[in-house]
Amino acid sequence: MIKSAKIYPPPPQSATGSDSCNYCIALIRPKYENSGMAPALSLGYLSGYLKANGHNVLIIDALRDNLSNDDVLAILKRENIVLSGITCLSNYANEVAALSKHLKSSEIKVVIGGVHPTFMPYQTLTASGADYVVCGEGEIALLKLLENNFSNILLDGSLIKGVYSLNELKDEDAPAIRADVVENLDDIPYPDWEQLQPTHSAYVPLWWTTKNAPVAGIMSSRGCPYSCKFCSSANFYGRRVRMRSPENVLGEMRLLKEHYGIREIRFADDNITVDRDYIDSLCEAIIDSDLNLSLFTQARADRLDDKLVKTMKRAGFYNFAIGIESASPTMLKNMDKREDIDAIKTAIKILHDNGILITGFFIFGMPGETKQTIKETMDFMMNEPLDLVSVTILTVLPGSEYWDELKGQYTNIFSQAYFSEVNYVPDGLTTEEIVYAEKQALRKFYLRPKIIFKLMKYIKFRYISHFLTRMRYVHFFDK
Numbered sequence: 001m002i003k004s005a006k007i008y009p010p011p012p013q014s015a016t017g018s019d020s021c022n023y024c025i026a027l028i029r030p031k032y033e034n035s036g037m038a039p040a041l042s043l044g045y046l047s048g049y050l051k052a053n054g055h056n057v058l059i060i061d062a063l064r065d066n067l068s069n070d071d072v073l074a075i076l077k078r079e080n081i082v083l084s085g086i087t088c089l090s091n092y093a094n095e096v097a098a099l100s101k102h103l104k105s106s107e108i109k110v111v112i113g114g115v116h117p118t119f120m121p122y123q124t125l126t127a128s129g130a131d132y133v134v135c136g137e138g139e140i141a142l143l144k145l146l147e148n149n150f151s152n153i154l155l156d157g158s159l160i161k162g163v164y165s166l167n168e169l170k171d172e173d174a175p176a177i178r179a180d181v182v183e184n185l186d187d188i189p190y191p192d193w194e195q196l197q198p199t200h201s202a203y204v205p206l207w208w209t210t211k212n213a214p215v216a217g218i219m220s221s222r223g224c225p226y227s228c229k230f231c232s233s234a235n236f237y238g239r240r241v242r243m244r245s246p247e248n249v250l251g252e253m254r255l256l257k258e259h260y261g262i263r264e265i266r267f268a269d270d271n272i273t274v275d276r277d278y279i280d281s282l283c284e285a286i287i288d289s290d291l292n293l294s295l296f297t298q299a300r301a302d303r304l305d306d307k308l309v310k311t312m313k314r315a316g317f318y319n320f321a322i323g324i325e326s327a328s329p330t331m332l333k334n335m336d337k338r339e340d341i342d343a344i345k346t347a348i349k350i351l352h353d354n355g356i357l358i359t360g361f362f363i364f365g366m367p368g369e370t371k372q373t374i375k376e377t378m379d380f381m382m383n384e385p386l387d388l389v390s391v392t393i394l395t396v397l398p399g400s401e402y403w404d405e406l407k408g409q410y411t412n413i414f415s416q417a418y419f420s421e422v423n424y425v426p427d428g429l430t431t432e433e434i435v436y437a438e439k440q441a442l443r444k445f446y447l448r449p450k451i452i453f454k455l456m457k458y459i460k461f462r463y464i465s466h467f468l469t470r471m472r473y474v475h476f477f478d479k
């Protein structure tokens with residue numbers, strides 16, 4: 001029995017399907033163990049695109065709404081929906097498989113998309129019993145699948161690009177190509193914010209710190225031209241960057257502010273400053289508008305300079321997350337970061353001198369890591385003017401260079417534990433040493449009065465339980 005408070009969304013306002021089914025498809029994010037969440041942009045984009053093409057979509061965010069698999073199934077039955085699409089990252093691939101099996105046992109058709117099935121299509125299909133997986137961006141493939149009676153074989157016998165069933169993938173090594181993409185990102189409507197409900201109280205901004213709330217995420221580009229060995233983004237998008245026009249981005253920011261009361265935007269781009277002309281024009285457009293929103297972004301250090309930082313600050317950017325990963329030149333070379341430590345220091349100085357909050361992202365335990373390189377990184381963390389740090393232990397991700405390079409040397413369990421436990425140990429270190437290093441780094445960094453004092457301004461206490469869960473994941477409280 002579903003509690004009424006959990007039932008989502010409100011009754012349908014329009015219907016494009018048959019009389020007995022208001023929605024063509026339900027797009028679902030399953031419930032999984034996590035320490036904070038953002039709106040599921042993937043589902044929002046897919047829904048926006050399908051709706052613009054005449055298909056009514058129901059988003060069920062079981063993570064946000066705390067819905068069990070039974071609850072999800074009950075909603076599908078209530079709404080008479082027989083087609084479902086589930087989004088999947090590696091940290092909850094097990095939960096996706098369980099939900100898929102549950103839905104399949106009630107004759108619901110299932111397609112799974114996202115980063116995980118893109119790189120592990122065969123394994124996703126076998127683990128979940130799903131009808132299809134979509135490899136790559138989902139807009140075009142899902143629309144074609146819907147318009148082809150949920151079959152991946154077109155009338156002329158060819159396959160919808162990027163959509164696979166077990167009939168086409170015989171084993172793990174079977175080649176899978178990516179779905180077609182919408183070349184001009186402005187042709188994709190804004191995410192279906194109405195169903196994403198950006199002001200929902202379950203959403204928690206990264207590191208529970210924010211200048212203004214409520215917060216929403218925007219993606220102004222897709223892709224990254226770099227190929228850091230621990231990351232899968234480059235392989236997902238094929239190293240090509242596509243950008244939305246500044247006007248298009250501004251329109252979405254305006255919608256979020258004026259319609260939903262959003263006061264802070266977090267850019268989810270992999271690399272928002274990669275094209276200098278683009279970021280300049282985006283900032284100019286924001287400055288010329290009357291939006292006055294606080295802005296957060298991640299950026300590569302070597303793609304920042306004083307002039308750009310000043311422009312971005314005028315546009316509202318107050319917090320930059322910089323992927324530093326390690327302070328050891330050898331480690332930076334090993335991971336193919338293509339950035340040297342001096343460039344990182346220079347960027348930190350520029351940001352600091354401009355009064356920007358700096359979040360440093362670090363990863364411990366990559367190949368070549370030693371006690372010495374960990375010490376170099378910890379010293380760097382303590383000596384540079386960083387305001388926040390995120391320290392994680394390497395998770396070898398499907399689709400990353402390390403996935404192939406380190407084959408046979410890591411475990412893969414595809415659950416939250418996969419991201420909080422050590423599943424790869426570099427030569428010369430032990431699991432205990434890596435966990436200890438993560439814990440020590442976080443404790444040394446955060447348990448300093450000047451950091452605590454500064455963060456008091458930004459930490460929102462309503463996120464405290466998520467904060468504690470996250471700290472547990474990163475071993476902060478371990479003995």
Ligand code: B12
Binds near residue numbers: 087
């Ligand atoms: C912003 C971001 C975050 C944010 C918010 C994420 C969120 N919404 O919950 C924060 C900072 C919280 C975060 C945290 C983490 N993240 Co993150 N994150 C991103 C980032 C930069 C953008 C994600 C995004 O919104 N994309 C925009 C949407 C439109 O793209 P998309 O999700 O890929 O969806 C498209 C396709 O995949 C496909 N698709 C997706 N779902 C479906 C479903 C169906 C049915 C179909 C047909 C198609 C389809 O179609 C969509 C539209 O084209 C990505 C990198 C990237 N460029 O994608 C990493 C990324 C997703 N994150 C990653 C990771 C590892 C994490 C963490 C596990 C890190 C950690 N150690 O804790 C956590 C866990 C987050 C979670 N949700 O549980 C990895 C995932 C790798 C993997 N194999 O799963 C990525 C790919 C980065 C990387 N290193 O390679 N993340």
Ligand code: SF4
Binds near residue numbers: 226231233234271
């Ligand atoms: S870590 Fe950042 S710069 Fe490196 S490949 Fe991934 S998205 Fe690009």
